[in-house]
Amino acid sequence: MLHQPVLSVSGLRKAYAGKTAVDNISFMVRRGEVVGLLGPNGAGKTTTLNMILGVLGPDQGQVLIDGLDLAQHRHTAMERINFAAVYAPLPGNLTVEQNLRIFGMLYGIGRKNLTARIKELTALFGLEKFRATRCGVLSSGEQTRASLAKAMLNAPRLLLLDEPTASLDPAVARDIRASIKDYAAGGGGALWTSHNMQEVAAVCDRVLFLSQGRIVLEGDPATLPQAHGADDLEELFIRVAKEPLRPERAGD
Amino acid sequence: MRAGRAFAITLRHLYLLRGSVSRIVPVFAWVTIDMILWGFITRYLHTISLPGSDVGTALLAAVVCWGFFGRVMHGVNMAFFEDVWSRNFLNLFTTPLSITEYIAGLAASSVLTSLVALSVLLTMSSWLFDLSLLTHGPAMAILLLTLFLFGIALGIASCTLALRFGPPAEWFIWPIPAIIAPFVGVFYPISILPGWMQGVGRCLPPTSAFAHLRALVTGTGVPLVSTLPALGLALAWLILAGLLFCGVYRSVMRSGLIARYSAEHIT
Numbered sequence: 468m469l470h471q472p473v474l475s476v477s478g479l480r481k482a483y484a485g486k487t488a489v490d491n492i493s494f495m496v497r498r499g500e501v502v503g504l505l506g507p508n509g510a511g512k513t514t515t516l517n518m519i520l521g522v523l524g525p526d527q528g529q530v531l532i533d534g535l536d537l538a539q540h541r542h543t544a545m546e547r548i549n550f551a552a553v554y555a556p557l558p559g560n561l562t563v564e565q566n567l568r569i570f571g572m573l574y575g576i577g578r579k580n581l582t583a584r585i586k587e588l589t590a591l592f593g594l595e596k597f598r599a600t601r602c603g604v605l606s607s608g609e610q611t612r613a614s615l616a617k618a619m620l621n622a623p624r625l626l627l628l629d630e631p632t633a634s635l636d637p638a639v640a641r642d643i644r645a646s647i648k649d650y651a652a653g654g655g656g657a658l659w660t661s662h663n664m665q666e667v668a669a670v671c672d673r674v675l676f677l678s679q680g681r682i683v684l685e686g687d688p689a690t691l692p693q694a695h696g697a698d699d700l701e702e703l704f705i706r707v708a709k710e711p712l713r714p715e716r717a718g719d
Numbered sequence: 720m721r722a723g724r725a726f727a728i729t730l731r732h733l734y735l736l737r738g739s740v741s742r743i744v745p746v747f748a749w750v751t752i753d754m755i756l757w758g759f760i761t762r763y764l765h766t767i768s769l770p771g772s773d774v775g776t777a778l779l780a781a782v783v784c785w786g787f788f789g790r791v792m793h794g795v796n797m798a799f800f801e802d803v804w805s806r807n808f809l810n811l812f813t814t815p816l817s818i819t820e821y822i823a824g825l826a827a828s829s830v831l832t833s834l835v836a837l838s839v840l841l842t843m844s845s846w847l848f849d850l851s852l853l854t855h856g857p858a859m860a861i862l863l864l865t866l867f868l869f870g871i872a873l874g875i876a877s878c879t880l881a882l883r884f885g886p887p888a889e890w891f892i893w894p895i896p897a898i899i900a901p902f903v904g905v906f907y908p909i910s911i912l913p914g915w916m917q918g919v920g921r922c923l924p925p926t927s928a929f930a931h932l933r934a935l936v937t938g939t940g941v942p943l944v945s946t947l948p949a950l951g952l953a954l955a956w957l958i959l960a961g962l963l964f965c966g967v968y969r970s971v972m973r974s975g976l977i978a979r980y981s982a983e984h985i986t
Binding site for chain 1: 721734807977
């Protein structure tokens with residue numbers, strides 16, 4: 468079952484007021500794989516994530532989540548996906564446990580299983596002592612961990628993470644990377660956006676570089692920089708940001 | 720539709736109410752203040768009006784029912800705006816939650832808070848001012864149901880405004896009951912209104928409900944069957960409001976507005 472696609476994006480296109488934000492992109496995320504979606508600000512990463520999440524309609528193209536066409540089977544597809552982003556924290560006026568309980572119910576998790584799942588996830592993300600604390604008074608690192616616990620509630624087959632470790636201290640960021648690697652080892656697929664190239668190199672099995680709405684590079688983060696005459700992923704990122712490349716794929 | 724998901728939306732509101740005095744107090748505070756103010760006004764009117772006149776009683780009954788209607792509508796609005804204020808749409812609408820489940824959850828939240836308000840209103844009007852609306856039987860129950868359904872409908876319709884035009888539309892929503900009050904003849908028969916206002920009033924279910932209320936409390940009596948058209952009209956408004964909300968929801972999901980409401984700070 469490992470290596471089967473959990474996300475297939477084909478021919479996705481989106482324009483805002485005549486300006487193309489995402490331009491005919493196609494890619495896959497397989498089970499057991501963490502894929503980095505990289506690019507400078509405005510490259511189209513969040514637009515792409517929003518289309519995969521179904522909160523933005525594409526002008527063209529198709530999104531398949533675990534083989535289900537998002538346009539036709541939205542609710543079933545949403546049961547198999549989850550996400551966390553720094554700009555979508557859990558409501559600050561509820562406690563960690565209340566938030567997790569509500570989202571667990573929204574994902575259709577039964578009462579007994581939900582209690583056990585909340586216990587398991589708060590332990591995994593070091594949130595046991597914050598279960599009765601309102602999310603609004605948590606530090607940004609603790610809020611991120613609470614969001615990640617929410618993102619893992621339904622044991623999603625596809626996890627979308629939009630800069631999940633931004634503004635976190637290195638120790639917390641390392642723990643979160645380890646959690647995501649464990650999740651992928653268990654058969655989940657993840658799409659990860661980040662501006663931290665060291666982190667991307669450490670956590671991602673494959674990276675996609677977006678520039679001006681197009682995928683311009685794709686490959687293994689360990690070998691891609693050398694293949695393009697760069698010392699490391701960061702140098703390659705800066706080069707892509709400054710001088711947009713023509714689209715190519717690994718092996719081209 | 721899964722009831723568990725709708726209940727999750729209601730549970731979220733209950734958690735918020737349970738942990739916040741500033742959310743619990745408005746559920747009954749404003750209706751209590753209105754009740755006391757209008758109760759004494761009507762007591763004064765009794766002293767100066769002609770013997771046998773029931774103007775004061777009719778006014779007080781209208782205050783009870785209008786207070787209930789306002790709480791129903793604002794109950795839906797409050798539950799919705801809690802999600803707006805906490806920028807929760809992106810988290811909510813990337814779950815399997817359907818829009819009908821969401822609306823049902825908002826409506827159920829309103830049922831809970833408006834029942835508290837109605838209990839306070841009925842108890843106070845009976846205890847302090849000797850007005851017992853529940854003695855008027857099934858006609859009164861249908862009248863209250865009509866106001867409840869229209870309150871939910873107006874709550875959903877006004878949330879649609881905020882969904883379409885963003886969080887700043889909030890300030891157009893809170894005064895809506897005050898805006899429609901003159902048209903529906905809460906305190907007077909609409910026959911005294913100009914023709915165009917009467918036309919607007921006839922399209923709104925509370926117009927008949929308040930006419931029937933006056934007839935009931937002044938002892939004129941209302942045949943049960945004559946209360947049903949207003950109930951049907953309220954149901955039609957509810958269906959229309961639901962369809963409007965679903966249509967706008969689909970549109971903001973397509974355009975990406977829903978994600979923007981979550982990602983942007985409210986200004």
